[in-house]
């Protein structure tokens with residue numbers, strides 16, 4: 002099977018989509034659920050992270066991206082919920098699934114724990130290319146999201162807002178949500194200007210998100226892929 006090349010330049014939209022489709026069809030392997038910083042795996046792969054409020058649709062989105070029904074659910078079983086779950090995709094991209102934040106009924110200690118573990122991870126990961134900050138398209142940004150955005154700005158972690166559950170709001174509500182988010186991210190130094198509007202239910206912009214993330218992954222030429230070594 003030929004390996005689509007990682008796209009170069011601005012004209013590569015089609016190639017980007019093809020590379021994203023190909024990469025996310027590759028093997029996705031669970032590496033570890035890290036409950037402490039010391040358990041965060043060493044890696045030489047480019048990395049992306051997924052963060053968002055509890056119930057934002059993060060597991061569903063990761064499963065939609067990888068085409069696996071249970072990948073993120075398996076790792077989100079109770080007891081693992083405060084862990085950072087790491088997956089390697091196609092030996093080219095490390096994906097980190099951060100615990101959901103903002104549980105209304107969470108005790109302060111639990112919130113502090115999210116903050117210290119996730120923040121230490123986010124600050125100390127030189128190969129972290131981007132954090133996907135998932136926001137429910139019905140609700141838009143909440144104060145807890147804003148506080149995470151400020152932390153990401155301070156840590157100089159590039160992040161991109163991904164709206165989830167876009168099948169739920171009306172077109173007018175969705176457009177108002179996009180306006181609100183666009184206005185706010187313009188004031189955040191580390192925020193990527195492009196917002197992706199996704200739905201795990203109807204599949205909208207899942208292919209585009211795959212392409213966006215694949216463009217951050219390690220490219221590999223077909224010949225070196227056959228040889229099994231990175232270029």
Ligand code: GDP
Pocket residue numbers: 053054055056057058059060061062101165166167168169199200201202203
């Ligand atoms: P997580 O806690 O962030 O991992 O969220 P889940 O992926 O478990 O989703 C939380 C709830 O939202 C579940 O009931 C999902 O079925 C629902 N959900 C997730 N994604 C979508 C979506 O794109 N559209 C709709 N309508 N519901 C969704």
